[in-house]
Amino acid sequence: MARRAAGGGTTTVRAARRPELRPPPLEPYDGAELERDGDYDGLEFRETDLTGQDGGGARFMDCAFSDCALDEASLTRARLLDSVLTGVRGVGTQLAEATLRDVELVDARLGGVQLHGAALERVLIRGGKIDYLNLRRARLKDVVFEGCVLVEPDFGGASLERVEFVDCALKGADFSAATLRDVDLRGAAPLEPARGVDRLSGAVISPAQLLDLAPLLAAELGLRVLAPE
Template identity: 80%
Template sequence: MKGARRPEVRLPPLEPFRDGELEPDGDYDGLEFREEDLTGQDGAGARFMDCALTGCALDETRLHHARILDSVLMGLRGVGTDLAESTLRDVEVVEARLGGVQLHGAVLERVVIRGGKIDYLNLRKARLKDVVFEGCVLVEPDFGGARLERVEFVDCALKGVDLTGVTLAEVDLRQAAELDIARGVDRLSGAVISSGQLLDLAPVLAAQLGIRVEAGG
């Protein structure tokens, strides 16, 4: 199995963001957004290139169809952030505390999500390639209909994950700290799990296959 290719983000000297508010289809290049309150702002279709977003509030921030490239997102917080159909390429997401993030239909390539906690992450019909979830907690993430290729879960807790209709290719779950599959256990083809995880999943797999397990007579 090929491991995921991780991003190698090397930011240039950055200028502070001084515009106050995001703009739809805005073009942000080489900027540092530090402790900015972007609550409710509309940056749909915006492009962020060689940027750092640190400690920003993203409650209900609209970033639909945005492009985030060669950037570092650190300590983001917020509920209901809309990143649907966005593109994240060569991006590091560090210690995010987010809830209800909309990433359905998004494209993630060479992305690391390290630390933090994300509740109700919506990745339905998204495409993930060379993505690493590391040391983070994902509560009820929804991968319904998504395609995952060369994706790794390292020391990551997956709680109540939905894999309905997902397509997996070279997905490594062996190092997941917790693997709790709520739906879609039948879609694990293309993934690698550990022997211990197989034992944990045995009751769910048996139920999926219609096998009744009873104590010996």
């Protein structure tokens, strides 16, 4: 039986399961424009410009995206399965209600990615920088953010289970109405929640982070902190 911590939780946190990818030999993508509800299996998209293309509802299975442009690409309700995205870049990529399962996103440079309502399971996001990541009402299970910079990510109303932040900058995060379970924030530096500090129940933080968060927690509780006269 796990011991209880002072905050009412256990002294351990369940680790996220990472994707285990064994990609088959890949065929080069022929460069044709994406199709809605298309099927793409075992393909390599290398330095492909997908700017503004519409692949809504498409399925990408055992695919690799390397140094691709994703500006304003529409992949709403797309399914990315057992795939790796390396060095992708773009602004306004639309992935609302998409499914990402067993996916690695490596060294991405993205801004305004729309993943609201999406489902992420066994996803590793390593390196790179993502500005204004929209994960409102998304479901994250077994997701690892490692060595990346997240600027003003929005987790509002999202469900996070077994999510880890490892050597990751988390700036201006919004956790409003989010639900957290076994979320490990100890590797987030800095850890700067802008909103929703009251929703961090279910997360694990370090003693140093607790000191940093003390002013926000005091404000949330309506405490005034005054030096003795």
